[in-house]
Amino acid sequence: MCGIVGILGRRPVAEQLVESLKRLEYRGYDSAGVATLEGDHLERRRAEGKLKNLEARLRDRPLKGSSGIGHTRWATHGKPTEHNAHPHTTERVAVVHNGIIENFRELREELEAKGTVFRTETDTEIVLHLVDELLARGNKPVEAVKLALSRLRGAFALGFIFAGEDDLMIGACNGPPLAVGYGDGEMFLGSDAIALGPFSDTISYLEDGDWVVLTRNSVAIFDKDGRAAQRDKIKHAASTSQVDKANYRHFMAKEIHEQPEVVGHTLARYVDMASERVSLPVKLPFEFREIQRITITACGTASYAGYVAKYWFERMARLPVEVDVASEFRYREAPLRKGDLAIFISQSGETADTLAALRYANAEGAHTLAVVNVPTSTIARESETVLQTLAGPEIGVASTKAFTCQLMVLASLAVVAGKARGELSDEEETKLVHGLVEVPRLMADALTTELQIEKLAHRIAKSRDVLYLGRGTSFPLALEGALKLKEISYIHAEGYAAGELKHGPIALIDETMPIVVIAPHDSVFEKTVSNMQEVAARGGNIILMTDAKGAAEATVDSLATIIMPDMADAFTPMIYAIPVQLLAYHTAIVMGTDVDQPRNLAKSVTVE
Template identity: 50%
Template sequence: MCGIVGYVGDRDCSEILLSGLQRLEYRGYDSAGIAIGTADGSVKMRRAEGKLSSLFRAFHEDPFDGCIGLGHTRWATHGRPSERNAHPHKAGRVIVAHNGIIENYAELKKKLAKEGREFKSETDTEVIAHLIDHALQKGTESLHQAVGSALKVVDGSYALVVMEADKPEELVVARNASPMVIGTEGDQVFAASDVPAVLPYTREFIYLEDGDTAVLKKGSVEVFDASGEPAERESKRINWDPVSAEKQGYKHFMLKEIHEQPARITDALRGRVSVDRGDVDFGEMGFDEEWIKGLDKIVFVACGTSYYAAQVAKYTIEELARVPVEVDLASEFRYRNPLITENTLCIPVSQSGETADTLAAMRQASELGAKCLAICNVIESTIAREAEGVVYTQAGPEIGVASTKAFTTQLAVVSMLAVWLGRRRGTLDAEEAREILQALRDVPGTMDKMLHEKAIYKHIAYNYSDVNSCLYLGRGNLYPIACEGALKLKEISYIHAEGYAAGEMKHGPIALIDENLPVVILVPKNRVYEKVFSNLEEVKARQGQLIALATEGDNGVRDFADVVLEIPDVPEYIQPLLSVVVMQLLAYHVADFKGTDVDQPRNLAKSVTVE
């Protein structure tokens, strides 16, 4: 991860590669590099840690050029951000840039090392370069065949661009569960992980499908399907302007990021979940499992949306791992005298890993003797560096200020964490863990189907966008989702909204209910269904405008609610992940109808780095 650019044609390409990487900066990265086949028949590389400005400086101190090359911006998944872990990677005469994760890289690396292969990086990507080079040394006829041979033993996701140093005349690209497009313009051929990278040079794009490979030469593109047979892939003309291209045709980054959630949750689960074993692998965490068994409590500290993810975690962890869980607003934790011991696990949750209050709360807990496990999205952020352990959410860069995919990947991680803790503490058997993990694995596919529904949200936006206030009600692990739904609405539409525990409605908020107040109530089938249904009836008796989130096919709710939004019938642990998508779409369409600045709401910042 995270951005790829490739070129082969009839013009010098250093500027194409560097500017292409620059147009992918919005995706986030921690290092970058390029490799170019020069006129003398050799390939030169330049890599640098940090921002692209570092790579630009290094390149311009000793420039080189040629008519074929590839570039990459990396967002670390295996190995810390550094020059030696930056892409492209070279093994023998093979040069590779890679997006994705190779799940069986450790096994392959061990085998290759026994055969005398030397590794220069900590990455999973370098394994691919060695596999391809190994195939070439065994006499494989072409680079394309060598790539195909290597990919037969690789498990995981990839978007690859490969070049052979001895014959810098062609690029071989491949795709599986990670995007890759090919652009064409006359004799020029481009490869990119995203359209914006090369949009100034071409508007004609071929979208590869999972399992596809392609050979790119000056003036020609040959595409092959997963079985290695030649395949026809239609070329499509893109008429987006560059800013729209970054949004991939979506009206706003927020909407794009809502639709990215199935893929990002897949990334969060990949390499960690084993349904067969009924267990979760957090190899990167680094905590002693005996210490985990002796925990006396867990304390979450977080702000905003991350706080609601922590509240969901409380329900799941206490249920599955049978350990007390406290959830504190980080800004409040800082100014009380919390009871922390050496057997306390503090879990700061932060998208950016730089949230000032969360960082300060973590430091305070650490000073009091707690061990700290960070849940965050940004590699090598301050919170990630200072905690004893870290689990990255793999959400990728989030441009919209109102968090969406960062939140759902946090939910996925805390769900896995609950299973991991339960298995190690002996409170969760393998069979129950298998059921939970399988349900979690099914989430991306289910969520993807839900995201195709638009009409009902536009109908709600039309009818409710002029209201002044809205009440959200939920119970159990959906109470935090009601709060998150209210937060989303107020953040981007500027409509006052309040999330409330449904059982507390009679203790105050019921005074607000009349025919002018929309009430969003989360009432899918679960252990508290009857209780929440009673709250729904109480709202209806007072003429409140009811927008209900219910399980598909629940006609009982339809008899009472003015509008029904549905989620599939899924286990209770999974309901927050699907319910929040409904809350996001509801808020988005209301805000879009009102014409507010969805991506950059007034007065808000993406990362709150001050108190």
């Protein structure tokens, strides 16, 4: 994941920038660079690969400026080359960027029509030229950035320095985190406290939509409406080995809020934004048109990601899919046809049952593919193919961002399968890619439901039992919602397919039971409404998670209706996972449990 650092210092900052970037290496990267203000003009040094390559460039051609920005890049738009590495510069401005500019194509066409020449394959260059054009028209740097930000759509963190402005740096964020570090006659900007640890023990995290104007002796923060804003100053001591909670109470809260960023990074690894096609980062050792069946095996939350993927593969690729929990699969000696595909999903890549199932599939001659967050893990090493999720370190025991990143990888793979098997046309693939590209922004929108959910959690915390219902891809999400609530609040909960309500669970419903209904306005929405009416007739307390159209057509009284953003129905589980996670989190807070380390549970189950 991209890392950003900026320094307004009292001495040459290139070495400090590199040292700070080293503290961001845990995020992963494929190129790096720094830019400093040398006199009144900008200079930069960039290199493909690891930071040692950048250090070699700086030894050969040192930078002496005391104002600078640095960047470690995960390739999104454009290959991981020095040519595409950040910072990007013109004669007037230099920029570093973390995230995805969703409307880069239309902005690029607009700028090209005015004569702008683009020299990289990146979406970041759009930001560069928007600001540069505004500066060329006579706008001052602060005004130019403010106007440019109003044109951008997507999730992003940005850092700017300007030619001739030795005492000025501007930062902005919308989704990916960005922090200000306070010094004595110095000021700092960074992706997290770890990056800023050597320089400052006092930081402020920007909120979504914020932008900040830094000088060596001042910090001016503005919110998305351009109003002056105050953000808490936090005393912090971060070491290189620490993973930081930022200004969140728990790692789980931080990881829920990181999802627009990390899902965006995962998206960028699997989708070619320029061609609007899914492009896997590895060549598959099999042809999807020759696969007759897929077996998906995982444990816990990862298994529910597999259940969602079952719907996607069967709809998009017309491939039959069987999903197993690994602890059952490893012992029942399931018949696997040689040459078919077995997919194994694990955050840690060390889950004992899943690893045993993988070894069985390898022995049976199946093609094996791992979806893991740790590319050096045992499951990754022993699989024929690895598709990495880019969730970053997940500390909270209850999986959140790893789950949604797994969904992004599996959705991308399902599109690849559908295209390879002739079940999806070029136009259909493009439509699906557009849906995937919107996911990080929609997740950020979904996070705005948190205040409503926090209030609702006080009602849920009084319950002994909670029922979750869903249809289609919302059914596995109902299972996941029930698991999350059980894991961290210790309240009994069950997830069911809504159509199964009459086949048993309806006997449980009375006026004391909350029923969480996950129901985007999709092809099965009317059927779900019928099930809600059955619940309402028996006095159940309905908590409806739907969009505006669904809320208008539900015609059922509910305890609460959580309105989600409008979206195409193909990939709703990635967005609806947000309120499901928030409900469990805030209920656990009310219950006073240990959210990050719930009793009896471990992050990675490496023994049977």
